[in-house]
Amino acid sequence: MDTILCDELVEEVLRRLAPRTQFSSSTADVSLVSKRWLRLYRSTRSRLPLRLSPDNCTPPSLSSFLSHFPHLSVLSLSIAAAVADAPVPPAISIFRDQLLLSIASSCPNLTDLQVCSGPVSHFHILSLSTPCPHLTNLYLIVCRPSSFHWLLLFPSLKLLGLIFTLVPGEHVDTASEENFDAELKLETLYLSRIRPGHYGFDWLWKSCKKLTLLRLARCQGIGDDTSASSFVNCSKSLQEVELSSCGSVVNDILSKLVENCTSLNSLLIHDCGSKEGLLQFITRSRCNLRKLDLRLPLVLKTSHLLAVAVNFRGLSSLRLHSCSLVTGEGLKTIGLARSNDLEELALVNCDVVEREPGLLTTLGQNLKKLRKLDLSDNEMLVDEEFISMLASCNCLTELKVRGCKRLTNASMVVSTFKSCEQLESVDIMNCPGIGAEAVELLVLNCLRLRKLHVEKSKLSDASRLLVWKRFIGVFVH
Incomplete structure (x- = not known):
């Protein structure tokens, strides 16, 4: 077989092989056939994750290794430190910088x-x-910003992710930089750990005139004193904003979005902001928000949900995590107001599910077009409530009940026979009451199933066979 097939045909076969699942081999296994197949396997790879250490790799050896992947376009590189959570030794820093030089010389198609x-x-x-020259996505950890002018040397860059770190003993400068007009092609920007007084952002915000997605995480500000007014330039075109653990600066960002942005359709806020700031955004915003994802345990209240029902009439996705102050009144109001629009609902670890019996049943009856449902980590959710809701949800394609410890086989049996015929993805990890028999019925009856998250011990021989025949991806992490 090794001599009959020409290189081009073997390469085409390798490109078409499916990735590894729990019950099938991966494309990497074919590299064990012969040295020729190893060479051809590498020549077809476009993506490569690497974890390196100074103990087992040198920059020249990395260059030599990467030269075997002529079509490599996506590279993820991590470097193992000697001791976890310990300060990075200077030798590691030098090693890391040298590896970038090796990548630059070996991966022209990156x-x-x-x-x-x-x-x-x-x-x-x-x-x-x-x-x-073709680099479009770049994700790095860097020292505190001083200037972003280097971005002009990457004309194809559309996604930039930067995590800022402060070297011990280093002071944050507040000097301003030369100001000149520029227009970057960046469409997606991920920034983490911006500190008050960080300069350079004034120019960055002014230059990101095509930005559609902005993600800020663990940021205490958006730059120095001049950056706030410049932020308006990039906020006008934003369509998606994600804010995680950003403290009080979230209120300033939401205020600027209200004043300057009408294109926003997706908003995520986790663990930051205030009740007043969030309510003002909901009531005053002029955007047609379609996706709202909130994890605000002590901030989100029923008044916010009532305002959402009135002001965001195009809402198609609502995700709530650990929102302990929410009552059924707000959720029912949204269910009635958005009965013909809402396609995704997540109530993750929301104790309102336990506090108000019948809530899920009412939501199921109102939300006729619901396609994605996530009730994960509601440990007190019982079969009766769950089954009553699913009885009205005939359009579901994705279902997650991970960590719902009181659900039993009855939930899966009833739901797979009476509803959920269109299910494509199911997550029932950490549900001790759901056993192998129910999993087997789920796989047998859900003919469109393509992804299944479940413990390996709950897969019977019959389930394994069905999974293999139908090419269902099984995730057992």
Whole structure:
């Protein structure tokens, strides 16, 4: 067989092989057939994750290794430190910067690069600009910002992710930089750990005139004193905003979105902001919000949900996590107001599910077009409530009940026979009451099932056979 097939045919076969599942081999296994198949396997790879250490890799050896992947376009690189959570030794920092030089010289077709371990220097970032002209996605850890002018050397860049770190003993400068007009092609921007007084953002906000997605995490500000007014420039075109653990600066951001942004259709806020700031945004916003994802345990109240029902008439996705102050009144109002629009509902670890019996049944009866339902981590959810809701949800394609410890086999048996015929993805991890028999019925009756999250011990021989025949991806993590 090894000699009959030509290289081109073997490469085409390798490209069409499905990725590894719990019960099928991966494309990497074919590399064990022969040295020729190893060479052809590498030549077909476009994505590669690497975890390296100075103990087992040198920059020249990395260059040599990467030269075997001529079509590599996506590279994810992490570097193992000697001791977990320990300060990164200077040798590791030097090693990391040298690896960037090796990547620059070996991967001319690179479009997506992610370096996940520790800060890299601006000088070595610039080493990528000329050798990798097609780089469109870049994710790095860097020292505090001083200037973002280096972005001009990456004309194809559309996604940028930066985590800022402060070197011990280093002071945050507040000096301003030269101001000139520029227009970056960035459409997606992920920023983490911006500190008050960080400068350079004034120019960045002014230059991101095509930004559609902004994600801020663990940020205490959006730059120095001049950055606030410049933020208006990028906020006008935003369609998606995600804010996680950003403290009180969230109120300022929401206020600017109200004043300047009408294109926003997706908003995520986790663990930050205030009741007043959120309510003002909901009541005053002029955007047609379609997706709302909130994890605000002590902030979100029924008044917010009532305002959502009135002001966001195009809402198609509502996700709530650990919202302990919410009552059934707000949820029922949204269910009635958005009965013909809402396609996704998540009530993750929301004790209102336990406090108000009949709530899920009412929501199921109102939300006739619901396609995605996530009730994960509601440990007190019982079969009766769950089954009553699913009886009215005949359009579900995705169902998650991970961590619902009181659900039993009855939930799966009834739901798979009477409803959920269109299910494509199911997550029943950490549900001790749901056993192998129910899983087997689920796989047998849900003919459209393509993804299943479940413990390996709950897969019978019959389930394994069905999973293999139907190419169902099984995730047992």
